[in-house]
Amino acid sequence: GQQLNQSPQSMFIQEGEDVSMNCTSSSIFNTWLWYKQDPGEGPVLLIALYKAGELTSNGRLTAQFGITRKDSFLNISASIPSDVGIYFCAGHLPNAGGTSYGKLTFGQGTILTVHP
Amino acid sequence: SQTIHQWPATLVQPVGSPLSLECTVEGTSNPNLYWYRQAAGRGLQLLFYSVGIGQISSEVPQNLSASRPQDRQFILSSKKLLLSDSGFYLCAWSRGAEQYFGPGTRLTVT
Numbered sequence: 001g002q003q004l005n006q007s008p009q010s011m012f013i014q015e016g017e018d019v020s021m022n023c024t025s026s027s028i029f030n031t032w033l034w035y036k037q038d039p040g041e042g043p044v045l046l047i048a049l050y051k052a053g054e055l056t057s058n059g060r061l062t063a064q065f066g067i068t069r070k071d072s073f074l075n076i077s078a079s080i081p082s083d084v085g086i087y088f089c090a091g092h093l094p095n096a097g098g099t100s101y102g103k104l105t106f107g108q109g110t111i112l113t114v115h116p
Numbered sequence: 117s118q119t120i121h122q123w124p125a126t127l128v129q130p131v132g133s134p135l136s137l138e139c140t141v142e143g144t145s146n147p148n149l150y151w152y153r154q155a156a157g158r159g160l161q162l163l164f165y166s167v168g169i170g171q172i173s174s175e176v177p178q179n180l181s182a183s184r185p186q187d188r189q190f191i192l193s194s195k196k197l198l199l200s201d202s203g204f205y206l207c208a209w210s211r212g213a214e215q216y217f218g219p220g221t222r223l224t225v226t
Contacts, residue, residue, distance in 0.1 A: 042217035
């Protein structure tokens with residue numbers, strides 16, 4: 001089945017530094033999503049990408065949908081303490097008859113720690 | 117706007133006791149609904165999904181079951197809890213690729 005490799009597994013950075021994380025897949029996706037999860041809460045959708053090569057920003061966050069449709073990256077610029085949390089990538093499979101409609105494949109997450 | 121609710125927020129149950137977790141969605145109709153489990157703060161494991169009332173698909177054989185008695189209500193149940201059922205349970209809804217998660221239920225089986 002589909003597998004997503006997300007890296008790095010964890011990051012320890014100083015406030016103000018930029019952050020980069022990525023996901024790669026053995027198969028293609030038609031949508032890439034990036035989520036952030038704060039401790040004890042549900043994941044929150046940060047950015048959704050729908051086209052290969054698409055580059056989308058949301059404030060200090062920038063994400064790109066890889067040209068091959070098998071990878072995506074997320075950058076956070078000028079990190080602040082509230083950026084702490086777990087970041088997940090997720091890919092959506094093309095709908096081939098309805099059985100996979102809406103199902104996502106998630107990466108294992110990147111734990112981000114920001115030191116003031 | 118759409119909102120998703122889960123309750124209870126936390127639950128401590130003894131081994132062998134029954135379980136019922138509830139999820140409701142407001143502000144949308146005929147959503148796809150999902151139950152996930154997250155262990156140790158990492159990795160989301162899809163347990164069940166539903167594309168309509170009474171339609172449940174199971175992703176992983178286990179001690180749990182799901183039901184969708186109403187369009188915007190999704191219930192996760194167990195007849196007898198195991199220690200391995202402990203974890204953080206998340207409900208989500210979607211009408212396309214984007215999924216939106218509830219606040220979660222922390223279940224501890226003792």
